[in-house]
Amino acid sequence: MAETIKPYVTQLREEGWCVVENVIPADVVDAVREEVETSEADYNDFSKEHGRWERNVVSFMPRFAAHLANERLLAVIRELLGPQVRISQTEYKIRPPHYELVRAYHSDFPYDLNQKWHIGQPFPNAVIGITTLWMLSEFTAENGGTWVVPKTHVDLRNPRGKEDGIGDRNPLSGELQATGSAGSVLIMDSRIWHSNAENPSAGKRTAVVVRYAPWWLNLELFGVNTATIPGEVFDKLPDDVKLLYEHRAAGREPTVWV
Numbered sequence: 390m391a392e393t394i395k396p397y398v399t400q401l402r403e404e405g406w407c408v409v410e411n412v413i414p415a416d417v418v419d420a421v422r423e424e425v426e427t428s429e430a431d432y433n434d435f436s437k438e439h440g441r442w443e444r445n446v447v448s449f450m451p452r453f454a455a456h457l458a459n460e461r462l463l464a465v466i467r468e469l470l471g472p473q474v475r476i477s478q479t480e481y482k483i484r485p486p487h488y489e490l491v492r493a494y495h496s497d498f499p500y501d502l503n504q505k506w507h508i509g510q511p512f513p514n515a516v517i518g519i520t521t522l523w524m525l526s527e528f529t530a531e532n533g534g535t536w537v538v539p540k541t542h543v544d545l546r547n548p549r550g551k552e553d554g555i556g557d558r559n560p561l562s563g564e565l566q567a568t569g570s571a572g573s574v575l576i577m578d579s580r581i582w583h584s585n586a587e588n589p590s591a592g593k594r595t596a597v598v599v600r601y602a603p604w605w606l607n608l609e610l611f612g613v614n615t616a617t618i619p620g621e622v623f624d625k626l627p628d629d630v631k632l633l634y635e636h637r638a639a640g641r642e643p644t645v646w647v
């Protein structure tokens with residue numbers, strides 16, 4: 390493993406999360422943020438008209454998409470998931486100013502106990518999902534930096550476990566808010582207990598969540614989260630990003646994986 394990624398991989402294994410700085414360079418992050426913020430309305434309009442799982446979110450943000458195979462980030466993810474990974478889910482995570490929220494702690498796919506397609510408790514001691522939150526505005530404790538509870542990726546209980554008595558709306562011992570400059574990426578073992586946070590500030594907290602999965606994980610979730618990318622949009626993605634999304638390309642024969 391390259392020395393440059395060792396601290397991230399170690400923190401992920403031991404604590405269940407880490408922040409990688411400068412994944413999107415400072416000189417382009419403002420343009421990427423603007424694209425993401427302005428495209429959300431187009432995505433919502435499209436989805437209202439055609440259905441929620443019709444068009445993949447990433448189709449609306451080509452500038453952002455260009456960074457998804459960032460070498461340093463993927464090297465970290467591959468240490469945890471194995472060499473062949475795909476993107477399972479992509480979603481806008483923009484918190485408006487003065488957004489109020491009681492915590493809602495959970496683990497992510499495939500460990501989200503509120504979804505039908507989850508692994509049952511006790512979770513196996515294996516990393517089967519990586520959740521990344523791409524910070525397109527700075528994340529602070531004042532504007533809704535994500536809550537995480539370090540080391541809970543190896544806790545056999547879960548905030549959504551009916552028998553576990555934790556309470557997903559409660560502050561939890563050891564919780565902290567992940568912070569970082571715009572262009573950083575919060576990487577989490579998808580088992581870790583995490584939650585969105587209130588944003589009492591006057592500005593938007595803009596992010597995109599991108600979840601990575603090992604190649605062998607079933608991502609055909611009965612029509613949910615399987616939205617496709619139009620072929621002509623897919624064709625314009627960089628080759629290394631195509632590899633992550635080929636299973637969502639509409640009207641294109643698989644070429645990258647064969």
Ligand SMILES: O=C(O)CCC(=O)C(=O)O
Nearest residue numbers: 482535583584585586598
């Ligand atoms: O937006 C955030 O800070 C957290 C999002 C989250 O919990 C999730 O996408 O699973």
